[in-house]
Amino acid sequence: MIGLGHQAVKDHLPGLTGSSRAELVAVCDSDPDALRAQQQTHRVPGFTDVRQLLDEVEPDFVIVAVPHHVGRQVVQECAVRGVHVLKEKPFATSPEEARELAENCKLGQIELMVTLQRRFNPICTSAIGLLDQIGTPFLIDGQYTFHTDRPEAGWRGDVRQAGGGCIIDMGYHLIDLLLWYFGLPDRVIAEFSATALPDADYDAEDTAVVQLGYGGGLYGSLLLSRWMAPKTERLHVVGTHGSVLLTTGTVQRFNLDGTVAEELSRPHAPASAATAQIDHFCRVMDGRRPNTSGPDQHLAHAAFIAACYRSKAAGRYVNPKEML
Template sequence: MSDLLRLPLATKGDRSRSATKLRAAVVGLGKQALEDHVPGLLGSDAAELVAICDENDAVLREQQYRLQVNGYANVEAMFDAEQLDFVVVCVPHDAGRQIIEAAAGRGIHVLKEKPFATTLSEAKELAKECERAGIHLMVTLQRRFNPIYTSFHQLADQIGTPFVVDAAYTLHIADPSEGWRGHVNRAGGGCVIDMGYHLVDMLLWYFGLPDRILADMSINARPDRDYDAEDTALIHFSYDSGLYGSLLLSRFIGPKTEQIRLVGSKGIVHLERGRIQRLTNDGEVVESLAREQAWPSAAVSQVNHFCRVVEGLRPNVSGPRENLAHLSFIQGCYESARTRTHVNPKEL
């Protein structure tokens, strides 16, 4: 199979460089790319999708025809052939580093699907590589571009002294061993580093890196299957300020649930996907904010923001250095589960 797959309706010569939009490519055409990042690029007024890349020939041809852009089976060939301003990287976790380094070597900025890296040491090395190359890298954390989530601080200021956090992100996957996500050597871990990355980001955004972590994990949801990436984790965390809480993550416990509840001396803030509420301590709703069609809008906002980061007009809210805290939290969870002791992630 050739590195560049051409169809009659999509050839490099058919497209001229936009004078106003940044030229972007997507590597990895899985569910996340097709449901979030490609629509985000197509809806952006700051970016233009000009190329896609995937090792799966059938998927590549189908999406190339649908999107009318150049298709590549090899990322290096795409980087050499296309004049790209940035690339959206949506590949299995163990493949991310190679693509980031290839992009950095050519001065191509990177919008990276979470996680930033598979380990804290890898994250530190990639952060240095991005700095040496002078490129912007931003990890895709769509919730930071959703008004429901950005309203949290405003409501939290109205509930007195917060003292406990209850958070959960669960969904049901019938077979946790299926695909690359079931194996640590490819995914770096299970529900904590993968789906849990979003809730970890929320906790760090709202409360900062905790002083203590105590975690327990399970790979027992399907004893009849062979996998070593945790299917479920229960994480206790606390701060020297007195705030403490728990985070439940699971790839096996249904139904799909995502929520953060902050309890204070004068009320409660309850955040869930698409809605945030402020309540009294006995549960009466004081105010509520809901948003429909939040995710497509957030994907477009994220792309537009990154374009402005590249242009020097906005701060990078989720750059390499910022994501070192995420990997410190995650490594603290794995270390705690391994040693069955409290871990201070700030020491990592």
């Protein structure tokens, strides 16, 4: 486990504990206190240097949950040594970096899979079948918001380190659902700001609205915010015969009159998604499952995100496909 921040402690380490296919053999972090705490908890060797861990432990794969600007170096070190990578999102901070990392993985003959737990949540998987039952979809309404008191804190408040704010960070999950269900849009335009705390010094957007459209008439918007309460995660798709509403732990298909046609609920799915993701990656490395969240797929995510930032600067719609 490389990187021992919130995501590692909340998801990846418990996921490893529950896995029947993977075993934790070492931890790594630049913070000695965080490192010492996890060493004592899991009784494994600890390292402050990634290269030393890779050379001495020789792991089959690593889980990487580091600040965005550190990810490239860690992946490259792994690729040189032929060590597979399960990487916390985002895959990269720009299309250029994404293409470079994809080439590094190809040359190193390693599997890299980006961690997106929602793809291992049966509720999100079930939404695909329900979307087929609402006729022709024409409207998308997505929202992912929560409140943090300090959007400026740490590396996440600095565009140079994070690559952006809520769009590239938390927004990556909602963007992934969008691309998973409908593919890459033909046009994107974003409006965003870093003004929730006027006296704070940060430039990574805390709130954003992204408008998007497809050639076939499907259009919509995404609302993302690290400042807006209450915590909300939803994707509502409206079609000619009904609609589908996906929220945390529940997916519903509605008739045109608003009555519920069917509903699926699995409130405990998030607790098991991290383990399912790790076990799936082990099967990918064994050649038993396809890697559907690898570098080639995430070139599209990098293009979508870059189009958002470019559209803000240009003041017009941008076609993300032109950035692939």
